[in-house]
Amino acid sequence: MLISNSFGLRVKAKNFLSIDTPEDLSKLDAIKDNSILILGACTNVILNKDINQTIVQVNYKDIKMFEDYLSVGGGVDWVDFIEYCLNNNLYGIENLTHIPGSVGAAPVQNIGAYGVEVSSFIHSVECFNLLTKQQETIDRAQCKFEYRNSIFKSKNYIILKVNFIFPKTFEPDLSYPALANYLIDNSINTKSLTPQLLSESVKNLRNSRLPDPRLEPNVGSIFKNPLVKTNDFDRHFLIGHKWEQDNGMTKLSAARLIELIKFELSIPETLRIYENHSLVLINNGEASFDDVKSLLDQIGVKIFNKFNVELEIEPEIISS
Ligand SMILES: Cc1cc2nc3c(=O)[nH]c(=O)nc-3n(C[C@H](O)[C@H](O)[C@H](O)COP(=O)(O)OP(=O)(O)OC[C@H]3O[C@@H](n4cnc5c(N)ncnc54)[C@H](O)[C@@H]3O)c2cc1C
Incomplete structure (x- = not known):
């Protein structure tokens, strides 16, 4: 099958496994040599033309509010998740508006933009551990988040759900100069800033600087800032x-x-x-x-x- 990816490379894979329910995890046992490649929406990968491993994709789509945290399925689209936060008064994550990809991939490289990183809002991550073959919940400290890095880069975990916590009040992070300047240039008064307006501003700013992968195939930043x-x-x-x-x-x-x-x-x-x-x-x-x-x-x-x-x-x- 052809694997669609935001870089528009022609990629074929022989085998594909979609994890839609916890029961599907047992299908991993049948994969020869445990040779799997976990993929989300393929917006941060550069793939060669023939993939010999079995592609595993998490398609949990539930969003559930618990007393201490919000649980979000790894297969939820990140853009839809931001929309959900804006509609449900969950504050703080506005600077991460419009980053393409899935919720399950967000902790892997600790996605970040405009001075904010997703790790600030992560309570814990629910995974399938490929070494122990058990499901486990990893709390934020154990995730070892750093700039574009976390323990999930080890490839030992399939992220099934991400549990988020949010500040009780809206306190915008405007520390990133380009964002602060955008607000000034567009006469947006920071005192009257709402989460929706901040999110919209971030989206406009991103659209002015970054190409839409559907029109200009790309994978976002190609190198980390050293x-x-x-x-x-x-x-x-x-x-x-x-x-x-x-x-x-x-x-x-x-x-x-x-x-x-x-x-x-x-x-x-x-x-x-x-x-x-x-x-x-x-x-x-x-x-x-x-x-x-x-x-x-x-x-x-x-x-x-x-x-x-x-x-x-x-x-x-x-x-x-
Ligand atoms: C136009 C554009 C702009 C971007 N802007 C930003 C930005 O501002 N900030 C930023 O940080 N990134 C940015 N990115 C990169 C990308 O959006 C993020 O890294 C995103 O989180 C990737 O999600 P994905 O579902 O496409 O993951 P994929 O590309 O499919 O996978 C990325 C990595 O995560 C692993 N992975 C995926 N899903 C899982 C899972 N469920 N469990 C375990 N591992 C998994 C994969 O094995 C792979 O190593 C941008 C990309 C594009 C194309």
Whole structure:
């Protein structure tokens, strides 16, 4: 079967298992060599043309309110979940509006945008542990959330449900300069800001900077923003494009680094760097896995040679 993915690559897989109920988990036992590939909406993966593993997709779609938390099925679309929060006075998550993908994938790379990360709202994650073959609930501390990272990157867990908690009052996080500036530029008074208006603003801001994958196939940011030791890195050319963290580290803008070398790249016709955001790679049509992989390697090598900075690819590269 063909696997639809936001990068528009032609991908075929032999086997597919949809987990719709807890009973479906027993079907995992029949998979030879335990060779599975867990996928959600395929907006953060770069897949090779033939996938030999069995693709497992969680399709739990329930949203249930419990006394302490909101339980959300891993198969719920993230955009629908944000809509649900806005309609039910669940505050805080507005900055994560319009990120494509599924709820089940959100903890994997601890999705984040405009100064907010999903980990701030996670109470616990309900999973199937592929090593013990048991279902378990992992609390937030055990998830080991970091910038675009968590224990779920280990591939030992299938996330079935995510349990969320929310602050009791609406206290918008406007610490991210681009968001604060958008509100000023659009004469939106922060005192009269509502969750709906903040969410709408984030959506508009995103649409002005990021291409819609349905029109311009892409996987969002192609590299993580690299972290370097502040003392080791004294580069004036990145002023305005680096952010000091409170742990002796500085985060650099990967987009800026790419802008500085993009004219030295040899880019195949099937791909292009998005005009409004250098961190986004677009499939112009018929790009192959090898086209993408070799361009990413080329960018990584150029940036390392020129700036002595190692870039890490953000989406998962799945070569077979
Ligand atoms: C236009 C665009 C904009 C984006 N903007 C942002 C952004 O602002 N911030 C951000 O953080 N990300 C962003 N992304 C990346 C992407 O939206 C997120 O990473 C999203 O959470 C991926 O969801 P998915 O369901 O498509 O996961 P997939 O791409 O299918 O999978 C991603 C990873 O999660 C694993 N996975 C998926 N589901 C499960 C599960 N149920 N259990 C265990 N593992 C699982 C997969 O094995 C894979 O490693 C963007 C992507 C695009 C295309």
